[in-house]
Amino acid sequence: MLFEDEKTNSEIAKMLHIGETTFYKWKNNPKFIKAQHEYAVYQFDSALPLAVKTLIEILKYGKSDKVRLQAAQIIFKRAGLFSDNGNPELDKAKQRKAIA
Structure with missing residues (x-):
C-alpha cells in the first residue's frame, strides 16, 4: 500500500x-x-518488458525525429554502445547530425 x-x-x-x-x-x-x-x-x-516495448515503439513510431533520436540514444546507452561523455553543445551537434 x-x-x-x-x-x-x-x-x-x-x-x-x-x-x-x-x-x-x-x-x-x-x-x-x-x-x-x-x-x-x-x-x-x-x-521492464513493457518499458522496452514502449521504447522500441517510440523508436519506430515517434512523432518527431528528436523523440526517435532520444529513444535510439537510450537504447545505445543501455547496450553500452554510446558514451555519455558529451556536453550540451556537443550533444546538440550530434542530434543535428543524426537528424540530417
Whole structure:
C-alpha cells in the first residue's frame, strides 16, 4: 500500500487495525525498509518488458525525429554502445547530425 501511494499512512494503519505509532515503528524497522526496497525492485523488474516495448515503439513510431533520436540514444546507452561523455553543445551537434 505504501508503494502504490494511494492511501495515507493513517488510512493504511486503520486498514491494518493498528495505531499510527505502531505503523510508524514498522515503517522505520530495517527489515520493513529492506522488504519495501525488494518490492520496489520486483515491481521495476516486472515493468521492464513493457518499458522496452514502449521504447522500441517510440523508436519506430515517434512523432518527431528528436523523440526517435532520444529513444535510439537510450537504447545505445543501455547496450553500452554510446558514451555519455558529451556536453550540451556537443550533444546538440550530434542530434543535428543524426537528424540530417
